[in-house]
Amino acid sequence: MKDVREALMVGRNTQGKLVRRPISPFMIGSAYKPQLSSMTSIFHRITGVALGLGTILLTLWLVCAAAGDGAFSIIQAVLASWIGLIILFGFTVALFYHFCNGIRHLSWDAGKGFELPDMHKSGRVVFAATLALTVIFWAIGLYIW
Amino acid sequence: MNDSNADPIIDIRRSQLGRARGLGAAKSGLHHWWAQRVTAIALLPLSLYFVLSVLMLEGASRTQMMGYMAEPWNAVLFLCLIAALFYHLALGLQTVIEDYVHTDATRLVTMLAVKGLIVFCALASAVSVLKLAL
Numbered sequence: 450m451k452d453v454r455e456a457l458m459v460g461r462n463t464q465g466k467l468v469r470r471p472i473s474p475f476m477i478g479s480a481y482k483p484q485l486s487s488m489t490s491i492f493h494r495i496t497g498v499a500l501g502l503g504t505i506l507l508t509l510w511l512v513c514a515a516a517g518d519g520a521f522s523i524i525q526a527v528l529a530s531w532i533g534l535i536i537l538f539g540f541t542v543a544l545f546y547h548f549c550n551g552i553r554h555l556s557w558d559a560g561k562g563f564e565l566p567d568m569h570k571s572g573r574v575v576f577a578a579t580l581a582l583t584v585i586f587w588a589i590g591l592y593i594w
Numbered sequence: 595m596n597d598s599n600a601d602p603i604i605d606i607r608r609s610q611l612g613r614a615r616g617l618g619a620a621k622s623g624l625h626h627w628w629a630q631r632v633t634a635i636a637l638l639p640l641s642l643y644f645v646l647s648v649l650m651l652e653g654a655s656r657t658q659m660m661g662y663m664a665e666p667w668n669a670v671l672f673l674c675l676i677a678a679l680f681y682h683l684a685l686g687l688q689t690v691i692e693d694y695v696h697t698d699a700t701r702l703v704t705m706l707a708v709k710g711l712i713v714f715c716a717l718a719s720a721v722s723v724l725k726l727a728l
Contacts, residue, residue: 459602469602473693497686504683508715508722514659515722521656529653541645548641551634558631586645593652 489572493550496543503540538587545582549575626685633682640675647672660726669727673720680716684709 462468481487513524527533553571556562562571651662663669687708695701 467602472696494690497683498690501683501687504679504715508719511719511722511726514656515725518656521659525653544641544645548638552638555631555634586649589649590652593649 485569485572489550489553489575492546493554496547496550499539499543500547503536503543506536506540538583541586542579542583545586546575546579549578549582626688630682630685633678633685636674636678637682640671640678643671644675663723663726666727669723672723676716676719676723680712680719684712687712 458470458472459467460470475481510524510528513520528537553562553575556571562568647662647668651659654662663672688705691701691704691708695704
């Protein structure tokens with residue numbers, strides 16, 4: 450190691466031996482036991498990336514609506530097809546999870562809810578709220594339909 | 595770090611101060627952090643508005659869609675949503691890329707491609723909303 454920028458990449462282990470620090474994603478694999486904290490965290494990231502892909506669909510929907518009747522009827526038919534509905538269902542689950550867990554992250558940013566029991570409780574609340582919001586959304590959506 | 599299996603050795607012939615000076619954030623980490631939180635807070639009401647809009651526009655014809663966007667509040671809220679959403683997305687995906695892409699060249703190319711696509715989609719969405727509204 451000759452570059453100062455790499456100085457943060459080494460550390461000493463409990464035996465005092467100089468070791469390379471692990472680089473991401475080291476949390477997935479043998480080094481780290483899956484638990485509620487790590488699962489809610491990785492789900493936040495996965496749903497974030499999924500919503501990013503979903504924004505392509507949002508863009509297509511708006512562009513088709515602006516383009517004309519033909520394009521709009523095609524995108525509406527695609528979204529109302531079985532594959533479209535499955536994608537939309539996944540999109541709503543990801544949206545509601547990211548929304549709820551995002552509030553959890555913001556409360557941590559405000560310095561609240563760091564104690565382990567609180568953190569586990571809020572994690573379970575996030576899962577329950579995601580389920581509830583998804584069910585409510587689709588109940589209303591299918592009722593209107 | 596050419597040989598990642600070998601035990602690491604520190605061989606930097608510089609003073610501690612020289613080392614420390616090379617280690618600061620030196621970029622724009624704090625601004626990134628704040629922007630991510632501000633857009634997140636903005637997206638709390640805006641995403642709920644979006645969900646309600648989707649329910650109201652379910653199965654809508656193009657004429658109904660144009661009527662919806664022709665309401666100034668709806669057009670403005672959709673433009674706010676587009677701005678906050680795509681900005682938040684760019685910041686989030688930047689973090690993901692920085693975490694998982696470890697080669698400098700690949701990281702730079704991936705970052706530029708992703709951010710370019712995000713700017714493109716954001717503009718396409720905003721122009722579409724304006725076209726529907728006006």
